Amino acid sequence: MSSREAARDRRRLTVGVKESLRQLSIQLSLLNHHVGAKAGLKDTDLDCLDLIARFGPLGPTELARRAGLHPATITGVLDRLERDRWVIRERDPADRRAVRVRALPERGGELFGLYAGMNRSMDEICAGYTEDELRLLAGFLRRIGEAGQDAAGELAAD
DSSP, rough: OOOHHHHHHHHHHHHHHHHHHHHHHHHHHHHHHHHHHHTTOOOOHHHHHHHHHHHHHHHHHHHHHHHHHHHHHHHHHHHHHHTSSSSSEEEEEEEEEEEEEEEHHHHHHHOOOOOOOHHHHHHHHHHHSSSSHHHHHHHHHHHHHHHHHHHHHHHOOO
């Protein structure tokens, strides 16, 4: 194979990876939308709840930064999440003037159940890969996530 053909094949493969990631993004957005609808959560509320569950407890300002939302928007999100008993606002023990938000574990099982089908499917798919392949895939996906975070940060700074 000539170097020109090899370059063309590599470009084709790279385009295929990008197209697959776009399709994945769409499908995960649809899944999250359906999960949110079943749980009575707006899409943004579900995203913020996920951030709180993964990185919390968080202050509202930190949540706004991680979610890429205006602090005033976060206030409405947190009001809805607290009203529906997904989260609780607590005083920060390090600074009694500050508030931290944490997810309430009793509601987490509800979401876990809604994602059970996808989790089963991912377990089945992962079972077909070796540990080395899974490490490669995990590293690739982590780096893609970081690239997306960087690109979003650049756009937000403009």
